[in-house]
Every structure is written in C-alpha cells, then in structure tokens.
Amino acid sequence: MIPVKEAVARAVEFARNMLDPSPGDLPLEEVELGKIGPNDVWLIALRGAGTIICTKLRQEYFKH
Numbered sequence: 415m416i417p418v419k420e421a422v423a424r425a426v427e428f429a430r431n432m433l434d435p436s437p438g439d440l441p442l443e444e445v446e447l448g449k450i451g452p453n454d455v456w457l458i459a460l461r462g463a464g465t466i467i468c469t470k471l472r473q474e475y476f477k478h
Contacts, residue, residue: 445457
C-alpha cells in the first residue's frame with residue numbers, strides 16, 4: 415500500500431487532470447482507510463470538487 419501522502423498527491427493530480435477547467439485549489443477534507451474487495455485503500459475526499467464530480471472521478475479512476 416502506498417503512503418498516504420503519495421495517495422493524496424495522486425488524488426489531487428487525478429482530479430485536476432479530469433476536470434475542465436482544472437480547479438485551482440483542492441484542499442484535503444478527509445482521509446480514511448477502507449477496503450475495495452480484498453484490497454486496503456485510502457478513501458480521499460477533496461473539498462471543492464462537489465458530490466457529483468467526486469462520483470465521476472471515482473468511476474473514471476476505477477476504469478484505469
């Protein structure tokens with residue numbers, strides 16, 4: 415499992431690349447440890463992205 419700092423940095427980068435126009439600031443709101451299937455994962459919430467956009471980002475992320 416990657417360190418939490420790296421996971422947050424990847425989440426911010428991913429959000430900025432997916433959103434058009436790219437949002438300026440995406441402050442960290444919450445980090446939790448969770449599971450997806452058998453895998454431990456970081457569940458990261460960034461403030462300012464909104465629920466609909468966060469849902470879209472999550473769907474796009476898990477396609478890759």
